[in-house]
Amino acid sequence: MNNYKLTIQYDGNRYKGWQRLGDSDSTIQGKIEKAISVLTGEAIEIIGSSRTDAGVHALHQVANVKIAQPLTTERMMSFLNHYLPPDISVIQVEQVDERFHARFHATDKTYVYKIWNREYSQPFLRKYSMHVVKPLDVLKIKEAAAHFIGEHDFTAYANAKSKKKDSVRTIYSLDLVEQDGMLELRVTGNGFLYNMVRKIVGTLIAAGLGEIQPDHIPAIIASKDRAQTGGMADAEGLYLEHIRFKE
Structure with missing residues (x-):
């Protein structure tokens, strides 16, 4: 073949x-x-x-x-x-090579999430970013993001319909860049559960709005309770940006 x-x-x-x-x-x-x-x-x-x-x-x-x-x-x-x-x-x-497998040979994946953070909408980006009207506290988001880095059981950040038995994943980096109202959250990990990235972004938005305190995030992760995560970000802001493979 x-x-x-x-x-x-x-x-x-x-x-x-x-x-x-x-x-x-x-x-x-x-x-x-x-x-x-x-x-x-x-x-x-x-x-x-x-x-x-x-x-x-x-x-x-x-x-x-x-x-x-x-x-x-x-x-x-x-x-x-x-x-x-x-x-x-x-x-x-x-x-x-015939043995190459796109899913099993991937070592890490990077997703980027785009948020338009202005009171007015951006017509040309409305299908490609999430519009958050209220001002977001960038420092709070960065503080919250740091708590996701490392190996954790992300049951709280998995969709209830997820069929994965193992919810442990490792996040290598989670960075935020802000420029002229556009926020880009970039996350790299060894794998992600169904809806996991959008749920993490939902928590970070809640932290940026003052609805969740950044230092509460370790307890939310440990709770494995989906109800505590602060909702899920919209699909249109999310992009699969890069996949890396074994040499």
Whole structure:
């Protein structure tokens, strides 16, 4: 079998997330699988590194697909970008070792969350950031963010529907950059539970609004109580920014 690694960007606004559902046209995975099947004549399945939620975007999603017939990477990339809708782009195709697995071989992932923090809306960013009207205390957010770094049981930050038995994850960094009303929260970890990043951002927003004290966050994590986290940030502000793999 020939194994191909795809690097993909997409605008998640029109889709129900990465993972294929019954209606293949409603998900990113379904759209790409359909395109490759048209190209090859084979029934195939692609494996994504991260199962992004409905409405979430990707600057650097990675997937792999195994097909029987050999194709040049140029041919595959040209066909996919011609066939796929303009809100999904394949920016790189590489032929890789047959053992490469996009999900199991990922070592860490980085997400960025964008918040527009002004009283007035930003029409050109409304589908690509969360609008928070009240002023956020940047120092409080940074103080709160520090408590998430390290290895923790993130049960409190998992969706109730999550099927993962192990909720322990390690966050390597969680940084905030603010410029002219736009806040970018960037988090890197060895993996994330369903809705985990959006729930963490919800807590950080609550801290920035003075609704949660930063020094209460260790107790919230330890409680494993989803009700204490301060809500969940909107999907449109979240981007899968980068995935790193084993050498």
